Amino acid sequence: MGKSCGECGMCCKLLAIQALDKPAGAWCGHFKRAAGCGVYADRPPACRGFICLWLDSEKLDDAWRPDRAKFLMYTEKDGQRLNVIVDPAQPGAWKREPYYRRIKAMSQRAVEGYELVVCIGDRRIVVFPHEDVDLGLVNPEHKLVSGYAQKNGTMVPYAMILSDVAPQAS
Template structure:
């Protein structure tokens, strides 16, 4: 079974309303060698977050967020790819880009974000620029 191990990229990229933690900044509870020091008392939004890499056996170690430079999660049936701002183009490397594009062509809605800027991978292999509020 997979575990977060030394990753914690969600602790940097995801905003946590209950902690007034903005997206893109490390959470004050994250410790590089041990993970969340408040794990048992973590807020509801942290408990609700589901890392696609952790939940998908078909994604190997190369898709671990700390390795590939982005994390993936689902929202209303869409696959959201959140890139580490220090590696905003990481998703374009092989095999990530080809796989994400293949999923989009097969009908999976794929949205890729680096901060507020993003792209939607369209089923016809084109992209649409997005901007987050």
Template sequence: MDFNAAHNQAPLVRGRECGSCTMCCKVYKIEALGKPEGAWCTHCTIGSSCRIYDSRPDDCRHFFCLWRTDASLPDIWKPNVSKLTAALYPRNGFIYIQVDASAPQAWRKEPYFSTLKSWAAILLPHNRHILIFVRDQATLIMPTGPILIGPMSPDDGFVVRETFTAAGRGFAVERVAQAKPTAA
């Protein structure tokens, strides 16, 4: 994966179209449509298209998964094949992966799991991370393996601390919920 291109919102890969893939229409929460994460959008013709494509909300209009923007990702990463929709979160440059809730362990399968750990090792020195979401359940991928965070919003934060024990190097994670604005 070209992490710098992904971080800079690379253009779409020529010849890569969504086609029969409509996984983003299932895994993401779309507030403008009142659609919860993990449920098919009522406007989606599954495996075909969006019935409101020309008037779809901006969240949908501006979204492209990493398979569409990174030529180095092989076709096995296409979301309808992998059951993983990887995207760059623009606020922090993290890679967020929404997993199809009907295949919650898809990210643990090969070649995905070893690739995710490899990416985590590349991103860690740059203070970037990979988060797996199955609905709102978050797991942080570290070079040493996954760390369950639990219920989390993409806007929530977390703190990672490196640990050293008799068993070797490890990481501890603490979730930090986003503070809700108070009315004045």
């Protein structure tokens, strides 16, 4: 039998929903702990189309249910990026076991061009197999890029933020 959200609702807290003017990190006014979404039949397309990785993966057991783990995961960029969205009230949740070891194992695909990004509010951390690159607070409008580059004959991980903002003349 498949998984169901049950009383979880972490996506209703952690994700921003523009159609509802709901910021990231704040509970949606339509979510009720025992009853779920109060506008489920008429929920916006962003809510209707969202499926967290816990629901979608047979490899993640109940310990990974977002309300238990205190983070949720989903892919974007055609599966090339795994986002780990951490509850700001529990910023270290992703570093606890059994999570951190498995997240590091998932980051092994970085050498194949995949990205694993931990988001704690506006803070971004790119996870590589042998290091975590904390980019600090990042404007969500700016583009994050990461991967490996060759330097002195060795593959070296990189992570950076690209901004479309032109420098101001002084």
